[in-house]
Amino acid sequence: MMNILEFPERASWSTIIKRPAVDHLLLNEKVANVLNGVKKGGDKAVQQYTLEFDGVNLDSCTVTAAEIQEAINILDPILKKAIETAAANIQKFHLTQMNKELPVETMPGITCWRKWVGIDKVGLYIPGGSAPLFSTILMLGIPAEIAGCKQVVLCSPPDKNGKLHPAILYAANLVGIKQLFKIGGVQAIAAMAFGTETIPAVYKIFGPGNQYVTAAKQMVQQSGVAIDMPAGPSEVCVLADETAVPAFVAADLLSQAEHGPDSQVLLVSTSAQLIESVNQSLVSQIAELPRKDLAVKALQNSRAVLMNNMTDAVELVNEYAAEHLIIACSNANDIADQISNAGSVFIGNYSPESVGDYASGTNHTLPTNAYARMYSGVSVDSFIKKITFQQLTKEGLAAIANTVETMAEAEGLKAHAEAVRVRLK
Known part of the structure; x- marks a missing residue:
């Protein structure tokens, strides 16, 4: 299933860690046209693009109180409980990030300090195309609430019936988001960046998306709107030795591959037997997946790399700078201490990436495409400004x-x- 590379020379590592190629010139031209269309045309342009790209003709993109109440009424109680449990863990972890800084007297009569202030207006983009990512609402809405942001705007693409998934509405209501809009893709980023008659303009835009959404975020950043990070198609790297469980590794690779054909998975191992066993497990597990076709396409862009030793394997992993890194090795904690580039790290055979995606408490909005070399994942810090003060006698x-x-x-x-x-x- 995966392309296997054995003992690659260091000169070829740049090829191994390369992400799927994108025609940026063509992509940027398409994105720029939509951004400019919304900037000039406002709500009418948003409506036209929603019809063109999502196949839905909406009289209004605003989510009503009645729609939210309907979602609360019809959502499966078991799913409600799962969302609530995840929300509690995410809040608990993110509350620890609000440590206050004490004033410092740098010299007698000179006092300096910093004050944390929530960004007034933030926009949250929640993907909802092939899979409604209601978990992302928890990951963004909870730290925004903790930070004290005054206005939180949420945009997510409607389904073919012109509605948002009930779980999206339930999660948004749970974390206190009041302004919800049924808009997706580039037009959603444009609406939050420039504002329309209906959608307020914000100061900073958060949330993952496909290559079009990522390009749109990067473009509006040039016009003065901040973004969380260039978070594009999702990815995972698994670093494994002979003690890893092949079925576990295969399941982790597939949980990432099912996101979409532009996702990427990378297996780095010091064991040829493990790689062979993982490939066999991939074949049996992928047959059971509803999103099998997407996973197969993603695996075509993916690699299993056999390394001579763990030292070289760790170095390759750090160069790759994965969004998600799973360490399935006998000395996983020691190896984790050597990781310098990764969005989020999962240590040991019983720490699947999916737990961090949903409910352990850490944030799943993370840097992709090697941006983990210089970016952190979303946290409460992402939603605040730190203003410095000084007072002299x-x-x-x-x-x-x-x-x-x-x-x-x-x-x-x-x-x-x-x-x-x-x-x-």
């Missing part, structure tokens, strides 16, 4: 005056020096 200013005056004069900025001198005359 007259004595404090006198103590530091010579330092500031000397540096200002050396840079040729006399007015900076005078702003100190005038206060001490």
Whole structure:
């Protein structure tokens, strides 16, 4: 099932870790046209694009209170309980991120501190095409609420009946999101970036999506709207030795591959026998999947790499910088300490990625396409600004005056020096 590469030379590693190619010129042209269309045409343009891309003609894209109540009434109680359990764990983990910083007296009479302030207006994009990702609402809505964001706008693509999945509405209501809109794709990003007659413009946009959504987020960032990260098609890397359970590894690879044909899975191992057993398990497990066709296409872009030793394997994994990294090795904790590039790490045979995707408490909105080399996943920090403050007494200013005056004069900025001198005359 997976393409197997044995003992690759270091010079070929860049090819191994390469993600599926995208024609960015053609992609960006299409995305730019939709962004400009919504910017100029507002609600009418959004309606036209929703008909064109989603096949739905909506008189209004606003989710009503009646639709939310209907979703609450019809959703399976077992699923409601699962969502509530996941929400509680996610909230518990994210609340620990709100540690207050204490003021610091850098010199006598000079006090500095930082204040955390929630971003006033944020937009959440929730994918809903082939799979309604209601779990992403918990991952974004809960830290937004903890951060104290004043306005949270949610957009998600409607189904063929012009509705959002009941679980999406239930999860949004659970975390207190009031402004929900049935809009997907590039037109949703455009609406939240520029605003329309109905959808408010926001300061920062969050949420994963396909290559079109990712390109749209990156483009609106150039016009002054912040984004969480360039989160594109999902991916997983499994680092395994001979102690890994082949059925577990295959299940983890398939849980990622079923997202879509542009997802990527990578298996890195020091055991040829394990790779062979995983491939056999993939064949038997994939036959049982409802989304089998999508998984098969994703696996065609995926690789199993046999390495000479664990040192080289870890180095390759760090170069790959996976969104999700599963370490299925005998000394998994020691190896985890050596990981420098990954969005989220799952340690040991009993830590499947799907647990982090839904309910362990960590956030599943993570950097893809090797952006884990320099980006973190979403957290409460993503929804706040940190404003610095300083307060000086007259004595404090006198103590530091010579330092500031000397540096200002050396840079040729006399007015900076005078702003100190005038206060001490």
